[in-house]
Amino acid sequence: MNGVHDMGGMHGMGPVKYEKDEPVFHAAWEGRVYAMNRALRAWRKWTLDTDRHGIELLPPAEYLRMSYYERWAARMFEQVVQFGLVTKDELESGRPAPGTPKATPALTAAMSSRFLSRGIPSSDDPKIRPLFKVGQHVRARNIHPVGHTRLPRYARGKAGTIVRDHGVYSFPDTTAHFLGEKRQHVYSVRFAARELWGDSASPRDFIYIDMWDDYLERA
Amino acid sequence: MSTSRRGFLTAAIGAAAQGQLHAQEHEHEHQAVPSDLTLRVKSLESLLVEKGLVDPAALDALVDTFEHKVGPRNGARVVARAWIDAAYKKRLLANASEAIAELGYTSGQGEHMMVVENGPRIHNLVVCTLCSCYPWPVLGLPPVWYKSAPYRSRAVMDPRGVVREFGLELAEDVEVRVWDSTAELRYLVLPERPAGTENLNQDELAALITRDAMIGVRKVNGAGRGGKE
Numbered sequence: 062m063n064g065v066h067d068m069g070g071m072h073g074m075g076p077v078k079y080e081k082d083e084p085v086f087h088a089a090w091e092g093r094v095y096a097m098n099r100a101l102r103a104w105r106k107w108t109l110d111t112d113r114h115g116i117e118l119l120p121p122a123e124y125l126r127m128s129y130y131e132r133w134a135a136r137m138f139e140q141v142v143q144f145g146l147v148t149k150d151e152l153e154s155g156r157p158a159p160g161t162p163k164a165t166p167a168l169t170a171a172m173s174s175r176f177l178s179r180g181i182p183s184s185d186d187p188k189i190r191p192l193f194k195v196g197q198h199v200r201a202r203n204i205h206p207v208g209h210t211r212l213p214r215y216a217r218g219k220a221g222t223i224v225r226d227h228g229v230y231s232f233p234d235t236t237a238h239f240l241g242e243k244r245q246h247v248y249s250v251r252f253a254a255r256e257l258w259g260d261s262a263s264p265r266d267f268i269y270i271d272m273w274d275d276y277l278e279r280a
Numbered sequence: 281m282s283t284s285r286r287g288f289l290t291a292a293i294g295a296a297a298q299g300q301l302h303a304q305e306h307e308h309e310h311q312a313v314p315s316d317l318t319l320r321v322k323s324l325e326s327l328l329v330e331k332g333l334v335d336p337a338a339l340d341a342l343v344d345t346f347e348h349k350v351g352p353r354n355g356a357r358v359v360a361r362a363w364i365d366a367a368y369k370k371r372l373l374a375n376a377s378e379a380i381a382e383l384g385y386t387s388g389q390g391e392h393m394m395v396v397e398n399g400p401r402i403h404n405l406v407v408c409t410l411c412s413c414y415p416w417p418v419l420g421l422p423p424v425w426y427k428s429a430p431y432r433s434r435a436v437m438d439p440r441g442v443v444r445e446f447g448l449e450l451a452e453d454v455e456v457r458v459w460d461s462t463a464e465l466r467y468l469v470l471p472e473r474p475a476g477t478e479n480l481n482q483d484e485l486a487a488l489i490t491r492d493a494m495i496g497v498r499k500v501n502g503a504g505r506g507g508k509e
Contacts, residue, residue, distance in 0.1 A: 068409050074428075101333065172338070249465075268460060
């Protein structure tokens with residue numbers, strides 16, 4: 062979706078604000094929100110891509126106002142109800158509905174270190190053929206999906222060169238919406254800054270963007 | 281009497297309201313976090329625990345991992361090793377995930393790693409314009425500035441201007457490569473080893489290597505203090 066989260070090339074956001082000796086979490090609630098998100102995803106009711114899309118769906122003005130973990134909290138309040146882990150009444154009262162059976166957590170402390178080391182599956186899959194090859198000149202398609210996508214707006218319609226085939230990954234545009242993994246090759250595509258931003262950019266600047274087969278066409 | 285009592289109450293309420301307003305203004309200067317958010321998060325956690333949906337000990341373990349165990353010191357050890365061990369560096373640049381796993385760093389959001397090397401003619405910079413993708417196993421969780429609108433909007437359009445704000449002036453003839461982490465690949469910059477560090481051992485080198493240098497917004501300073509930013 063063409064949301065405010067897709068920030069590459071926007072103006073007016075001001076200088077980078079740097080915090081010296083920054084803590085990992087600025088308050089205890091941030092750490093709890095982070096950890097609850099990870100623990101709830103272990104129920105496999107939604108995917109990492111669904112998670113990312115959940116942040117994109119926040120109203121634009123709210124997205125820009127909120128701190129990072131505030132966005133995570135807002136998403137979690139939506140998700141727990143949307144995916145049926147708690148009811149709206151339970152969320153409001155903070156108490157389980159009478160007679161609710163107690164579940165066994167999908168992620169326990171004993172499992173957490175193993176869980177942390179498990180992640181995105183292998184990118185090797187000889188059965189899935191690449192549609193493009195290293196060295197090929199390609200163009201990012203000029204598409205504007207209304208759902209989740211990882212094709213940034215600033216690259217759409219622009220031409221670049223494939224510099225590496227990263228292997229096979231599931232396709233976020235479908236995975237986020239439970240429409241299948243649609244596994245396909247992902248490439249590192251090198252774009253000249255001048256192709257993206259015009260003649261005011263340095264001729265020695267290059268942007269590398271990771272792109273799925275479905276984002277590309279022959280240039 | 282009732283009038284004076286009402287007067288007292290009005291004054292007390294007024295003072296309380298003023299105090300609250302002041303507190304809100306003060307809070308806004310730093311970060312506008314609604315005051316009830318802490319309570320809502322607490323309430324959700326106790327609900328999830330009561331329903332058996334999360335294990336509070338698992339939450340503690342996750343927080344502890346990222347506060348104390350995983351962080352830029354891991355990345356610094358990878359870089360220091362690459363600086364002193366040419367064969368390791370070769371493996372690191374060819375297959376980063378495996379070379380990093382050799383040192384025991386294998387947690388999530390770093391399953392598919394790429395290491396990109398800085399040198400006198402090439403400078404690499406890492407960003408995630410769409411969200412906050414970052415190589416957790418080697419750098420921990422990202423700092424606020426990395427996830428912020430100013431960095432995400434400008435790193436791809438004006439990388440030289442962005443690193444200048446960090447005090448790094450890149451010569452015109454240096455090639456700048458910006459890596460936008462749009463997929464599941466995670467990027468770590470292998471900074472240039474500074475001159476005058478020939479006699480340092482791996483641990484001493486690691487102490488010089490900063491998180492910011494491994495994102496690509498600064499260089500490693502051989503003379504200066506390394507470690508925490």
